[in-house]
Amino acid sequence: MIEVSELTKRYGGRTAVDHLSFTVRPGRVTGFLGPNGAGKSTTLRLILGLDAPTGGGATVDGVPFHRHPRGLRHVGALLDAGQIHGGRSATAHLSALARSNGIPRRRVDEVLHAVGLAEAANRRVGGFSLGMKQRLGVATALLGDPPVLMFDEPINGLDPEGVRWIRRLLRRLAAEGRTVFLSSHLMSEMENTADHLVVIGRGRLIAAEPLGDFAARSTRRGVVVATPQTAELAAVLTAAGASVEPEGPETGKLAVTGLPADRIGALAFENRIRVDELTTRTASLEAAFMELTADSTEYLAGQP
DSSP: OOEEEEEEEETEEEEEEEEEEEEOOOTTEEEEETTTTTSSSHHHHHTTTTSSSEEEOOOOOOOOGOOSHHHHHHHEEOTTTOOOOTTTTTHHHHEEEHHHOOTTOOOOOOOOTTTTOOOGGSBBBOOHHHHHHHHHHHHHHHTOOEEEEESTTTTTTOOHHHHHHHHHHHHHHHTOOOEEEEEEEOOOOHHHOOEEEEETTTEEEEEEEEEEHHTTOOOOOOOEEEEEEHHHHHHHHHTTTTTEOOTTTSEEEHHHHHHHSHHHHHHHHHHOOOOOEEEOOOOOHHHHHHHGGGOOOOOOOOOO
């Protein structure tokens, strides 16, 4: 289990992590979300003791990570797959880590096989593609068979098969009772992989809750109606207590909240209003994320 309590990190006058508190529990995949610059990578580094906090702290299974005598046996982490000596082979890289952490040599072959790099085991890492380096980073995290695993953007550079593989791997690790903490900016992967979310913005906690509960916060749930009589239908639905807005820049579509689809259809029929489309919009993780982190986004691109 990972416990973060009032964690704070300042760089000069800038606060990267601001009194952050949350818990990552075993037996589930916990997703870590936030806009660029929110403090996700800094938080991961603080948990691992790679940076010193300005205030507060973080523990892994009850103690700070640096107090674990054999680090890779307690926490496996993939933060930057490129931070590997390019002149070494995958086997040499993992063997050195195994020796320094008291891990049996046979484990090197096991994890290389598990991540699909057995045939490239003796090749120099400098010649690896980004996807192969990601797989080697995962192998490094798995090397000590640890109960806690942390991954920062693990699918970068992976092909579709690799994406499916990492998704299944993370789910399996959580099912084994391990603590799995996954940082990613890809909402589709979070929806397919995570059970629980920790969401931050500008270094502060926005939410720590099940993925479904967070997605349900989106105000963009409701019903989309296509009709050539938008003004007439909007008036009827508003009178019935619904909230009605145009659906984006398209003409002829309305976004309706406050009434179910069957009631909207009945009202349109009763008032002889033609309806060409009636679609219930489900809760969206991406929509909820965009709405709830809107005030925490530091880098905004210009609109085309």
